[in-house]
Amino acid sequence: MTTLADGEWHRLHPASPLLRGGLFIVAILGFIISNLRERLIDFFFHVPTYGDDPIDELFRRGAVGWALLGVVVILVVILVAFYLSWRMHTFRVSGEVVEVRSGLVFRSNRRARLDRIQGVNIVRPFIPRLFGAAKLEVSVAGQDANVHLAYLGSAAADALRRDILHLASGARAAAALPSDAAPDAAAEGEDWVEHAGTRAAGSALGPSLGSAIGTAAGGIAGGIGGFATDRAHEFFAPELDPDAAPPESVVRIPPGRLIGSVIFSGFTVFVLIAIAVLIWSVSAGGSGWLLIAIFPGLIGSLSFYVNRFTKSLRYSIAGTPDGVRVGFGLLSVSNETLPPGRIHAVRVSQPLIWRPFGWWQVRINTAGHSTNKGAAGEAHTTTLPVGTLADVARVLELILPGFDSDSGSENGREKLLVDHGVRSPGGDDGYTNAPRRAAWLRPFSWRRTGFTVAADTVLLRRGFVSRELTLVPLARLQSIAIEQGPIQRMLRLAKLRVHTVAGPVVATLPVIDVREGERLFERLSAGAISSARADTSHHWADPGHPLNRAMPDRPAQTLAPAAEAAL
Incomplete structure (x- = not known):
């Protein structure tokens, strides 16, 4: 059995290209559907449509087949490009560095030394979060020196963060794992991680396709139900992992206080001044140019308040064996671990x-x-x-x-x-x-x-x-x-x-x-x-470190044998 921190090269979540560039595909599909809207209405409801649009022109010229072929070719090219980019995007975590290689035409290689890590951040945007995927960011000292792994399975990202922080801490503890563990399945980008008996698959799609085909209808339904249950559990799970941090945040921000802090801010003062200027301009019978200049900005300020409020919901902060964990967010969530020192x-x-x-x-x-x-x-x-x-x-x-x-x-x-x-x-x-x-x-x-x-x-x-x-x-x-x-x-x-x-x-x-x-x-x-x-903060797993003396009963940090061998 191996882990993602065994020093070998691994690939990201198979859906990473789609999650990173999915908006491009959505835009193409949206353009196609918007132009086919009248044809779809005519097909389903037999309502005659009128007017000239690109689809009508294609019908008149008899080029519908060629247009569909062109769309298929474009989608195939995009899918092939996504697949090749996924194949060429690999990473490895050794006892010294986190290294990422990427690029199809222009290759890049980025390394982050473990002793220079300033924090490890896991971001779960709303759409990837629905599919059980997360983005891991290793923050390193320097300008534009961070290393991004987008995307990993949600559980795999949590496990990899623990391993990265453990390796960076200077600890050399190893835990014996059962000898009948699952065989290495890291080939072809299918990374399986075992941590304390918890399976974390690199793919978030539940059972493999082959096993799903071989099951009965009830088994398929059970797999879909299990997938939905797992996603719902991850979606509503607390931001702080009870196994890595205390179950309760040391600070709680009531929603009323959060709303008040957003309203009573410098931005609100600016908005009030803009409203006062707008009212004065209208009452004085001035020209409408000021209304055109300010009113759209006032409407846009509503999104500012909504974003500030939602991004601070579910705030949590707690101490972990590897530093301070800070989390927040409602739909798109983020949590960062700041190592000691x-x-x-x-x-x-x-x-x-x-x-x-x-x-x-x-x-x-x-x-x-x-x-x-x-x-x-x-x-x-x-x-x-x-x-x-x-x-x-x-x-x-x-x-x-x-x-x-x-x-x-x-x-x-x-x-x-x-x-x-x-x-x-x-x-x-x-x-x-x-x-x-x-x-x-x-x-x-x-x-x-x-x-x-x-x-x-x-x-x-x-x-x-x-x-x-x-x-x-x-x-x-x-x-x-x-x-x-x-x-x-x-x-x-x-x-x-x-x-x-x-x-x-x-x-x-x-x-x-x-x-x-x-x-x-x-x-x-x-x-x-x-x-x-x-200062010994760069080796915070040392038993003599103040963090360890303050937490004598904390659970021991362990790595799988393959990750320990990488040291």
Whole structure:
């Protein structure tokens, strides 16, 4: 028996070309049907039709047969091209890399080193989801460096993600499997995976065609019923696998809060301004050009709200043995696993319009950037679309291992620092704040501008209208910069910036006392070096890793013998 992570070349789901390029075929069929609509009505209902269209012209010229032959030839060419592209699109997962070869005319070869993996994302679009297929994306540090496997069987994608993360973790555990396991059936693209007694077929079409032909009518009906049952189970299954993560998400977003966060947003302010301008223009008797320019955009804004709402439904976040699993989506679902140590910066923010409700948002910076959209239709950097401070504390415990925010722990200081960082107006609260003279440059926010260091993490607090707290683990720190302009020099102030990988989180303090900035510069420089030397997050399966010490009772991670041999 083998797995998809045995170091051998495998093919994708046989229906992958159709799922990737099916819209093209649908467009052709739609064009044909739309032109045959009158002929179909005449054939079934004997209603005479009139008018000139391409089909009438073909009938007059007697070229219907040639037209049908041309359509058949085109469809055959498309099917042959799809088949050849599927044959030439192969992948393999070894103990070092995930490699994909593709291309019919122009060949490409893409590799992702396991020790550079930043996350593994599984996306289940609505149509492929109906057929039990999923797209697996391996996110790697760098621009346009991700590896895509579209599509795999849904169960096979989950199993392959576990194997990829297991291989990347540095673990070397193996589990003995029954000797009478099924023989290798990886030939001709038919990949069968066995994980803990669960069969995951590379094809989502249930029983093979040959066995279906050999069964009786009742057996065929049972196979179709089983296929429908399996698809329904997958469609309504919880986003978090109970075998890989706790059955309950640590954070739940009520639909009312989700709707409110979408309505009370900056986009709504823009829409209200556009409506006000439109009403003023109409009441003032102005020309209709403004109505033509704005009204279609207002109609399109409805789809914006619907997309943001549906993409954030069924939000879930939980800790797994291989990192943090974040999932969301109603019809098209997505879930990503972020291994330990891959989060370079965290920002907790609260727009002014959310302040009366006590809502907050958490976003992160990672070295890899998924090409798929995440919660609220944004990039996969939004870890918590909207939540309370209690939700923020739970999320921080997951995405920053070792940063303890439990008030009952010995290091309950971290909880107070987070609380003061997001809510305190400033003062003696554990932060080193900007001096009073900084009010010349930041008259409203200078009291809240400050920093502190705790649990090998630097915390930067800023913002008056929109409150922000940025957390950067010292082991992920790239560099530090202190800048000082002529006005800041006169006021003995400076600007501090902590550089991380590119992303939505910008770790900066606009004003800070120059002496405090120099001391922080030295402290962070030394702390970053010592933290990087002690960092073992790239081998998170090591029993000494903080994640494992925090989860002593978690199930052991195992691979099939063939995958273990690939190491």
